[in-house]
Amino acid sequence: MKKNFFIIFVYIFFIQFFINHSYTVEPEEMLKNQEQELRARKISKNIRCMVCQNQSIDESDAPLAKDLRMLIRNKIIKGQNDTEIYKFLSDRYGDFILLKPPLKSSTLALWFLPIIFFIIGILVIFNHTKKSKKI
Amino acid sequence: MKIQLAKVPVVIFLSILLVFFYLLTIDRNPSKIPSNLLNKNVPYFETKNLIKDEIFISKKEFGKEVILVNFFATWCEPCRNEHRYIKNFATKKKLKIIGINYKDNPNKTKKWLEELGNPYSDIPLDKKGEIAIDWGVYGIPETFIVNSKGIIKYRHVGPVTEKIYKEIDLLINKIE
Numbered sequence: 001m002k003k004n005f006f007i008i009f010v011y012i013f014f015i016q017f018f019i020n021h022s023y024t025v026e027p028e029e030m031l032k033n034q035e036q037e038l039r040a041r042k043i044s045k046n047i048r049c050m051v052c053q054n055q056s057i058d059e060s061d062a063p064l065a066k067d068l069r070m071l072i073r074n075k076i077i078k079g080q081n082d083t084e085i086y087k088f089l090s091d092r093y094g095d096f097i098l099l100k101p102p103l104k105s106s107t108l109a110l111w112f113l114p115i116i117f118f119i120i121g122i123l124v125i126f127n128h129t130k131k132s133k134k135i
Numbered sequence: 136m137k138i139q140l141a142k143v144p145v146v147i148f149l150s151i152l153l154v155f156f157y158l159l160t161i162d163r164n165p166s167k168i169p170s171n172l173l174n175k176n177v178p179y180f181e182t183k184n185l186i187k188d189e190i191f192i193s194k195k196e197f198g199k200e201v202i203l204v205n206f207f208a209t210w211c212e213p214c215r216n217e218h219r220y221i222k223n224f225a226t227k228k229k230l231k232i233i234g235i236n237y238k239d240n241p242n243k244t245k246k247w248l249e250e251l252g253n254p255y256s257d258i259p260l261d262k263k264g265e266i267a268i269d270w271g272v273y274g275i276p277e278t279f280i281v282n283s284k285g286i287i288k289y290r291h292v293g294p295v296t297e298k299i300y301k302e303i304d305l306l307i308n309k310i311e
Contacts, residue, residue, distance in 0.1 A: 067263070071265075092268060092270070093271050094271070096168050120144065124144055
């Protein structure tokens with residue numbers, strides 16, 4: 001019985017694994033140059049779909065996501081580098097379009113608060129264990 | 136000291152809870168994103184004009200007076216719903232309105248305007264949606280106010296409703 005559960009669990013886990021890695025790039029969108037296509041995919045994975053907002057444009061099938069995927073590929077063909085492409089998009093849609101927000105004065109809290117919370121947590125646990133040892 | 140340190144997570148937790156509660160109570164739409172183009176110049180573009188024979192060149196049109204820019208399409212139902220407000224801006228407020236026709240069929244647009252009325256002085260065609268991307272548009276209808284210096288001063292994502300109509304009406308008087 002336990003073994004069956006384990007098999008089902010592994011099965012579901014793998015299905016989930018592949019679902020999460022599905023993408024919506026259509027064949028006609030793809031660039032012939034493999035290296036350029038990989039670059040486009042990498043950039044697309046870091047760009048938020050403004051329509052769905054919780055997906056990258058690489059996963060989203062919204063028309064705007066497709067337009068942006070095509071735009072990125074056109075810019076790659078024209079010889080623009082990744083920084084130029086990211087800048088083009090964030091100039092128009094703001095930093096919100098980047099799934100990984102840049103380190104700026106306005107995002108300091110976002111980047112460092114988790115570390116600060118983590119340190120506080122460690123200190124609290126450390127103090128707590130010290131106290132319980134004494135008892 | 137030790138007791139104080141133990142209180143820290145509780146205090147942090149309560150303050151986070153307070154912030155979340157505050158954000159829940161205020162009137163806001165978290166999916167709306169402020170425009171990155173606010174207080175910036177109108178993006179340059181040139182394209183065909185549905186109602187005039189000449190090519191629409193943004194540089195020539197903006198920078199003379201306050202202009203309302205409305206991204207619309209005939210296939211978009213909310214655009215139909217907001218159209219009466221857009222018409223009011225043209226007829227009652229005598230505002231110049233440029234309607235950017237997003238990914239649409241020109242013949243359908245002409246019929247649509249015949250049926251609903253045309254409040255637009257120009258209708259640049261954005262067949263591929265490239266102009267919309269330059270304006271940071273992500274969900275049509277979208278409405279912008281451009282001041283007489285050609286700078287974007289306001290943006291609204293989604294249809295103009297009674298509330299938004301009043302909001303824009305108040306703003307127009309302040310924008311020069």
